[in-house]
Amino acid sequence: MAGPRYIADPQALAxxxxxxxxxxxxxxxxxxxxxxxxxxxxxxxxxxGRPGSAEEVLARIAESFELEAANPADAIAARLAELExxxxxxxx
Amino acid sequence: xxHRLDLRIGPVSYRxxxxxxxxxxELRRLYxxxxxxxxxxxxxxxxxxxxxxxxxxxxxxxxxxxxxLPDAAxxxxxxxxxxxxxxxxxxxxxxxxxxxxLHAGSVxxxxxxxxxxxxxxxxxxxxAALLGERGWRFMGDEFALLDPATGLLHAFPRAISLKNAAxxxxxxxxxxxxxxxxxxxxxxxxxxxxxPAEAIARMDQPARPALILFPRFGRDLDPATRPxxxxxxxxxxTQASTNYVxxxxxxxxxxxxxVTTVPARAIDYRSSxxxxxxxxxxxxxxx
Amino acid sequence: MTAPTSETxxxxxxxxxxxxxxxxGAAAASTVVTIRPALAQTAGSVLNCEIxxxxxxxxxxxxxxxxxxxxxxTAGAYPPAPRPITGEEAKALLNGSATPSGLDAxxxxxxxxxxxxxxxxxxxxxxxxxxxxxx
Numbered sequence: 133m134a135g136p137r138y139i140a141d142p143q144a145l146a147x148x149x150x151x152x153x154x155x156x157x158x159x160x161x162x163x164x165x166x167x168x169x170x171x172x173x174x175x176x177x178x179x180x181g182r183p184g185s186a187e188e189v190l191a192r193i194a195e196s197f198e199l200e201a202a203n204p205a206d207a208i209a210a211r212l213a214e215l216e217x218x219x220x221x222x223x224x
Numbered sequence: 225x226x227h228r229l230d231l232r233i234g235p236v237s238y239r240x241x242x243x244x245x246x247x248x249x250e251l252r253r254l255y256x257x258x259x260x261x262x263x264x265x266x267x268x269x270x271x272x273x274x275x276x277x278x279x280x281x282x283x284x285x286x287x288x289x290x291x292x293l294p295d296a297a298x299x300x301x302x303x304x305x306x307x308x309x310x311x312x313x314x315x316x317x318x319x320x321x322x323x324x325x326l327h328a329g330s331v332x333x334x335x336x337x338x339x340x341x342x343x344x345x346x347x348x349x350x351x352a353a354l355l356g357e358r359g360w361r362f363m364g365d366e367f368a369l370l371d372p373a374t375g376l377l378h379a380f381p382r383a384i385s386l387k388n389a390a391x392x393x394x395x396x397x398x399x400x401x402x403x404x405x406x407x408x409x410x411x412x413x414x415x416x417x418x419x420p421a422e423a424i425a426r427m428d429q430p431a432r433p434a435l436i437l438f439p440r441f442g443r444d445l446d447p448a449t450r451p452x453x454x455x456x457x458x459x460x461x462t463q464a465s466t467n468y469v470x471x472x473x474x475x476x477x478x479x480x481x482x483v484t485t486v487p488a489r490a491i492d493y494r495s496s497x498x499x500x501x502x503x504x505x506x507x508x509x510x511x
Numbered sequence: 512m513t514a515p516t517s518e519t520x521x522x523x524x525x526x527x528x529x530x531x532x533x534x535x536g537a538a539a540a541s542t543v544v545t546i547r548p549a550l551a552q553t554a555g556s557v558l559n560c561e562i563x564x565x566x567x568x569x570x571x572x573x574x575x576x577x578x579x580x581x582x583x584x585t586a587g588a589y590p591p592a593p594r595p596i597t598g599e600e601a602k603a604l605l606n607g608s609a610t611p612s613g614l615d616a617x618x619x620x621x622x623x624x625x626x627x628x629x630x631x632x633x634x635x636x637x638x639x640x641x642x643x644x645x646x
Contacts, residue, residue, distance in 0.1 A: 151455040158476035197533035207535035
């Protein structure tokens with residue numbers, strides 16, 4: 133089961149700054165600033181210029197991190213929905 | 225407009241017009257030692273009657289200008305000076321695009337700036353004024369101007385707005401520096417204090433931000449100093465800025481740079497003495 | 512991000528690796544906060560503001576109990592407030608049902624709901640927005 137695929141535009145996310153554990157991002161197309169807590173920045177990195185389904189995102193992040201979640205599929209889906217709602221990722 | 229006064233405070237100049245002479249007479253006295261304004265002013269403030277007949281009948285001052293808030297309530301003429309000051313604040317809050325505006329007090333020592341920020345009533349204005357009387361160079365009590373290009377803080381030393389209990393702290397000040405006592409304002413009793421002569425003389429000298437403080441005054445508080453993380457400082461400062469969003473990427477770069485390079489502390493205190501002591505020790509800890 | 516460490520060796524006889532743990536968060540958690548303009552708050556703090564109920568453009572409309580505008584005389588709806596509500600009164604009203612002086616208590620609840628529904632462009636919106644506490 134693949135589900136929808138998402139993508140993040142790396143140009144639009146170029147301005148990002150780490151602020152003690154959180155990441156501040158200036159989203160150029162909208163002019164909005166967002167403050168992201170993990171794993172949102174890691175999900176964006178996994179989708180920067182590379183389309184991916186929830187499953188694929190999970191796999192990409194698992195390459196670098198030990199994942200912790202009661203239900204990883206639900207968690208990733210929720211994070212992707214949040215990021216889509218603010219326009220940081222889009223369905224492709 | 226019948227009456228006019230031009231003022232320059234730091235990098236910002238105003239043209240203030242008024243249907244009545246009294247507010248401008250008080251304003252002229254409060255700003256009498258300031259340098260001349262530029263020929264072309266950045267902002268216009270107009271003190272106008274709410275309705276034509278309110279120029280004479282229960283005179284009522286509507287605050288208008290380049291920028292205006294439609295649901296602002298007019299003030300009685302007896303508070304005309306306050307209306308003028310509010311009008312100047314409003315032009316900055318809505319129209320300033322060159323500098324990132326922080327709703328903060330600021331003072332300077334040795335070319336480095338201390339930024340005092342927090343909610344209205346937390347004590348930042350009073351503390352900035354107090355420090356200005358204790359050897360620090362006063363830069364402003366309402367707005368701090370951050371230059372996105374350089375990261376420097378620019379002074380905006382308007383007349384200091386002392387409110388309610390804070391008035392008593394400055395009873396010993398030279399009467400020539402004090403404006404009239406304004407009672408029954410939306411924020412209680414207010415009195416304006418002219419900044420120290422040095423603050424006015426040096427208002428064109430910017431300073432490098434070195435410390436951000438979140439002061440909190442309360443009779444029941446235990447004196448304390450706590451570090452504040454960069455993410456929290458960032459969010460609080462975006463809420464304390466009226467033009468962060470309007471400045472877009474410049475605002476983002478400027479503010480993230482500030483919070484990642486300048487340490488921040490929250491200080492709680494019960495009295496002026498404790499406040500000044502906490503400020504001095506936080507400052508001393510800086511490299 | 513791997514570094515060998517004997518403390519966290521999980522595999523006997525295999526290479527000891529330590530990787531950063533990344534919690535994915537509960538489904539209901541929130542990991543994105545958008546910075547909203549604070550203009551209204553700070554500008555509101557520098558000015559005295561009022562909220563007319565309803566806005567002057569609303570004609571003679573009445574205020575229903577849920578704060579929406581209805582034709583004048585609608586059963587169960589309240590007439591416009593006799594005077595604008597100040598920022599301070601609105602704050603008290605929205606927090607704890609303190610009725611502004613001179614106004615009817617029941618009507619004030621309808622007015623409170625009207626205030627909550629205010630949108631940008633309607634008279635009194637900036638004043639209302641300035642009453643919101645920062646998140």
